[in-house]
Amino acid sequence: MDILGTLQGLAQDSGFGLFFVEGGWKYAVMIAVACLLLYLGIVKKFEPLLLVGIAFGALLTNLPGAGLYHPELWDNFLDPASEVYHSYAPILAEGGLLDILYIGVKAGVYPCLIFIGVGAMTDFGPLIANPKTFLLGAAAQFGVFFAFLGATLLGFTGPEAASIGIIGGADGPTAILTTTLLAPHLLGAIAIAAYSYMALIPMIQPPIMKLLTTPEERKVKMVQLREVSKAEKIVFPIVVAIFVILLLPDTSPLIGCLMFGNLLKETGVTERLSDVAQNALMNIVTLFLGISVGATTVAPRFLNLQTLGIVLLGLIAFCFSTVGGLLVGKLMYKLSGGKINPLIGSAGVSAVPMAARVSQMVGQKENPSNFLLMHAMGPNVAGVIGSAIAAGFLIKVFGA
């Protein structure tokens, strides 16, 4: 037996050996990036439920030789000229564990299941009590279209620019579904940018809020919201689902699941289902979604200038969405004779409930007796519907 030859073969085939082949250093860089993301998720608690999964998926996919994810299989899946175009057979036969889990992302199943959980956890009461705040949810989609324009200028294609723009909707599942449908090759970068900036909202928004509002505006105390009846809460998801899906059928997966989850919560007769949607289902899907999205960050495809552009444009999208919400908030402050605190406008960027908490925090700094949280929840949940409509529009315009 050739002991030396066997040892040499083992060394060459090991993952360590693969770091020294051409381009192998990129994997080392990505492993460092994955460890940084793990640090941000675990120590800094940046959206840990998803970021830890994404980071670990990125770590696993960039361990040379592990073979858990095969981007070339997905290239064939997406290539109309390929014999296996839109066929899962080669992926099931030759794919690794993360390829199999990624089917749930590719088929658009995970983001929609997460939306059932989000719906089951969302109280639309503040929005029903004060429907005017719907407008703030629409205004805060400004960053989506601003970043779309910026991405076009930077040379991204229409579908790529649309996927980058939707980061400004500050809604992870919406961003993932839109990108999966329009520009799947950018999924890893867009998901990481979206979730990282969502976690950074308490740092990104307050300076913009202070810049665009006066101390008098920030001090405004809003009147208590009216009580919303149970019947109104039950009818709301049914009406929204019917109306929005008829208006823009491409929103059906997102709005349909969001409103289904909310109906489970509000009916009062499906408590077990609501509990599963909020907890078990949400946790299981979050686990699969995070690790499989992270798996798409394969070093040779992720480490390029395009990723840097996406990270930059994502930040611009978040900032301008905040600006859009605040400006319409200021307009409502003027039109209402000073009864609406413009700070609730920034909560229109979705990111439930983080953005609403930031409105509360900034408002309370100016006036410690001010409680804006419930008022900010209205635009906050309206932002979820607004970003779904924005995504539906972009999918309609740029989808195949």
Add this chain to the structure above:
Amino acid sequence: MITPIALAADMQGHLDLGTASVAALMGYLFVFLGIVLLMAVIVITGKIMSSKKVSPAEAPKAAEPQKAVEKKKAPGSAGELKLYDTDPKTAAMLMAIVADKMGKPINELHFKSIKEVK
């Protein structure tokens, strides 16, 4: 379906600035339009439901029993909860402790009265 904006893209799918600006503007306006229409639907639905809930003939009748309930309240009370020799701050603290010990959300518990035992 391939839309006119998607058709305006070149072979690589890039859009010129003019087309991209029109797409962005249209998108933003569409979101506003959708939201405004939805807002109108929700307002109308809310009005229909609230008008069914309290019809004008029933409204005065409903107000009377409420007055009667108000009369029954103990001298120190917070809503329906009657407080005897207990200040609201202490009552709130006791309610929070009970909810914590029972492991139930406070809004699922119904407190009738709190009395200091001397």
